Amino acid sequence: MKSLINALRALQEVDRQRLDAEKERRSITERVDQLAAMLADLEREQSDKRDKLREAERWYKEREKELKEDNEKIKRAQTRLNALSKAKEYAAVQREIEGLRRGNSQKEEEILKLLAVMEEFKRAVEEEDAKLNAMRAELAAEQATTGVRVKELDERIGRLSNEYASYEKGIPPEVLSRYRRIQKAWQGMAVVLVDARGSCGGCHRSVPPQLYNTLLRQETLLACPYCNRFVYVETAVEEPVHG
Ligand SMILES: [Zn+2]
Helix, strand or coil, rough: CHHHHHHHHHHHHHHHHHHHHHHCCCCCCCHHHHHHHHHCCCCCCCHHHHHHHHHHHHHHHHHHHHHHHHHHHHHHHHHHHCCCCHHHHHHHHHCCCHHHHHHHHHHHHHHHHHHHHHHHHHHHHHHHHHHHHHHHHHHHHHHHHHHHHHHHHHHHHHHHHHHHHHHHHCHHHHHHHHHHHHHHHHCCCCEEECCCCCCCCCCCCCCHHHHHHHHHHCCEECCCCCCCEEEECCCCCCCCCCC
16 A cells, blocks of 8 residues: 555656646746737737828828929919019919919928928837837747747656656556546645644645554555545655655
8 A cells, every 4th residue: 555655646746747847838838929919919000000101101292292283383373474464464363373372381381290290200110110129039039948948848748748657557547547536626736645743735634533543554545534635644664756
């Protein structure tokens, strides 16, 4: 019975190491995935900003074209004006020119305002680009180190699984399935120490004195009556635990 409890303890130790390795693997890969998702979000936002900037540039070019066309109109009207001699016609063309000039100065103002806003926006987009580049580099570095660690952990998990399989062989199937059930139920320890005061290492309740005495004889595989975990006691001469 003592060798069976030792085999269970060894199995549990291997299991614990495997669960730790799996937990670490999950946490580091999740971190990289989160970072990648964050970067993808920011890249989408950046691409939207670029679209807006292009739209503003198009608008700017249209207004500039209009301004040029209006200046041409003014020039042509000026030429016509010089050829006119009748006062009435002269005044009409002059009004036309004044109207065009007013419209143009308004357009110029609008264009300048737009240009200022565009410049500011462009600077913000460029700053964001620099930040994104830094993030991309950070992500690549993180992916590289995580990749190395994941490989190590996978090797470790593989080794531990083999070790686990070798310990499994020494344990009767019904004990093994009970071990798995308890482990699953408690999400962890299935084999625990009962200390010298008779307290269960799993649920910390005092096991009945009779159970404790039976445990000391190490003749049968026993479980805590409260939490169902397999229990054992430390005795003066300990058999070495594998692993
Ligand atoms: Zn217990």
